[in-house]
Amino acid sequence: xxxxxxxxxxxxxxxxxxxxxxxxxxxxxxxxxVPIHFTTxxxxxxxxxxxxxxxxxxxxxxxxxxxxxxxxxESQWVSVIVxxxxxxxxxxxxxxxxxxxxxxxAKRYHWWLNALGERQLKAGDSSIEPLFFxxxxxxxxxxxxxxxxxxxxxxx
Amino acid sequence: xxxxxxxxxxxxxxxxxxxxxxxxxxxxxxxxxVPIHFTTxxxxxxxxxxxxxxxxxxxxxxxxxxxxxxxxxESQWVSVIVxxxxxxxxxxxxxxxxxxxxxxxAKRYHWWLNALGERQLKAGDSSIEPLFFxxxxxxxxxxxxxxxxxxxxxxx
Numbered sequence: 369x370x371x372x373x374x375x376x377x378x379x380x381x382x383x384x385x386x387x388x389x390x391x392x393x394x395x396x397x398x399x400x401x402v403p404i405h406f407t408t409x410x411x412x413x414x415x416x417x418x419x420x421x422x423x424x425x426x427x428x429x430x431x432x433x434x435x436x437x438x439x440x441x442e443s444q445w446v447s448v449i450v451x452x453x454x455x456x457x458x459x460x461x462x463x464x465x466x467x468x469x470x471x472x473x474a475k476r477y478h479w480w481l482n483a484l485g486e487r488q489l490k491a492g493d494s495s496i497e498p499l500f501f502x503x504x505x506x507x508x509x510x511x512x513x514x515x516x517x518x519x520x521x522x523x524x
Numbered sequence: 525x526x527x528x529x530x531x532x533x534x535x536x537x538x539x540x541x542x543x544x545x546x547x548x549x550x551x552x553x554x555x556x557x558v559p560i561h562f563t564t565x566x567x568x569x570x571x572x573x574x575x576x577x578x579x580x581x582x583x584x585x586x587x588x589x590x591x592x593x594x595x596x597x598e599s600q601w602v603s604v605i606v607x608x609x610x611x612x613x614x615x616x617x618x619x620x621x622x623x624x625x626x627x628x629x630a631k632r633y634h635w636w637l638n639a640l641g642e643r644q645l646k647a648g649d650s651s652i653e654p655l656f657f658x659x660x661x662x663x664x665x666x667x668x669x670x671x672x673x674x675x676x677x678x679x680x
Contacts, residue, residue, distance in 0.1 A: 388595060390548075390557050392548040392550070392555035392556065392589075393555055394554075394555040395553075397553060397585050399555050399587065399588060399589040400555075400605075401546050401548035401557055401590070401591035403593055403595070403603055429553050432555060433555040433556050433557045434557070435557035435558060435559065437559055439544060439559070442633075445559075447559055449556075449557065451554070
């Protein structure tokens with residue numbers, strides 16, 4: 369197994385095709401990691417969510433890390449790590465960005481918005497509202513493991 | 525899609541079958557997330573690693589979070605989150621625990637030890653030594669999403 373570093377360009381290409389990541393945030397030096405769906409555009413990762421621990425924590429400490437990978441086998445995998453900063457897309461300050469996020473995410477995660485809608489209907493609770501945020505990418509790094517069989521990843 | 529909380533027992537059963545997790549650590553409130561292979565036994569997650577940023581950070585701040593999931597589809601997934609504390613299994617203080625970790629991990633990750641051996645040979649660098657640590661599980665929580673089709677996860 370060979371492990372090599374990925375260029376910033378390779379990391380970007382990987383993130384454009386990735387759908388799932390793990391978001392790490394921390395409060396008083398206690399880390400917290402949760403899976404997220406995201407889409408990337410022009411130096412940002414866009415995410416929607418409902419209110420919960422991660423949003424609460426990121427409001428207090430906006431420093432975050434997002435890790436995304438594609439593990440084909442023990443010796444064939446890609447892992448990309450993004451360091452960045454949380455920005456909540458609140459109205460009216462971020463109306464344009466919020467619409468942009470909504471439109472980008474709807475292209476890929478229509479099912480999620482539907483599920484959220486169903487949950488709202490069932491719970492009769494309009495407080496379950498989609499909340500949009502983005503992560504400004506400050507730095508990226510990536511590692512790629514290959515076993516010499518040289519089968520390209522779909523994301524490379 | 526229905527999302528339900530998992531019991532501690534269900535989280536434990538899931539972790540026993542899981543092979544990959546994402547470890548979150550943090551230093552000066554900057555989170556860092558990396559994929560790990562682990563095995564669990566009696567309230568601990570056991571991991572081996574080479575020395576790098578995560579170990580450096582965990583030596584400074586032992587509070588960690590490990591997230592592990594099985595994503596079958598957008599509406600069928602399990603995600604378990606462990607909060608715990610890093611303990612490096614150094615000699616001679618932890619000789620017994622180190623042997624235990626080595627034996628547990630070798631059962632599942634023989635390929636990894638082989639890859640490490642090859643890297644040592646190639647680099648001619650004995651400083652690439654396996655380093656064992658464990659995470660004492662302080663708390664666990666889990667969510668399970670089902671789409672009503674009721675196909676059981678292998679880990680449930």
